[in-house]
Amino acid sequence: MAQARDIDPSASPLDYYSFELRRLREEADLNQAQLGAIVFCTGSLIGMIENGRRVPTRDFSERADAALGTGGVFSRLVGLVLRSQLPTWFQAFAEMEARATHISSFQPQLVYGLLQTQEYARAVLHAGWGEKLDEAVAARLERQRILSREAPPLVWVVLDEAVLHRPFGSREIMREQLDQLLKFQDRREVRIQILPFSAGQHPATVGAFTVLRFERDPDVVYAESYGSAHVKANPETARDCAHRYDHLQATALSVEESAALIARVREERYGDHSAPDGRVVA
Structure with a gap:
């Protein structure tokens, strides 16, 4: 059993979560091992979460709610906890992204975060030398929940063709990521275009830049550089970026042509091309 440490529940969302988990577990007259057995994890993991040394997942939170009969307390808290794991300079954008009704993004290097698979996100974050990799991946995937809510935003993403060819992780990871992009063809609220090399x-x-539109608030433009972000609500800047984005959309392949290109690159570059002896060949 992990040695308990004093937790100030007002210090951070994670500390509040940890404090409440310990309090409600003790109210239920369960030790850490007993709760762990109920939610299918070890007692030591319960101890680490209660001590604020491990960030809980959404799956763990839902199981803890069911086990302790909280009425969804931890499922509601975990979103705040995971968002707090994002870089400080990125948190404000994540909050605005969650409120936006329209998201328009141009990405010349990477798949936009809302469209990334778990393993692609892990490879991207690992390449960036990010700390607490598991927590960073969980926080990125948490952002994607806005796409599954009852009224999701309209998301329109223009990817440079280079994004399809720049491998992050293994061939399998890239194949899965391109498959993910193709699956969005069935989502009316998500549109993906490819800006071809031609x-x-x-x-x-x-x-890269992203324009966020809101129901009542002014448009916001987001761009980032090493270790910092620039969020601008200046109307002139927003109009300029919106005009640039319109130009990109007009120059890019259509949604249907883009899907065809993604499928072709997926097959030609990341397909399972095996020789008779099982070796993977180019």
């Missing part, structure tokens, strides 16, 4: 010069050579 487009040549375009008005977004400065880099």
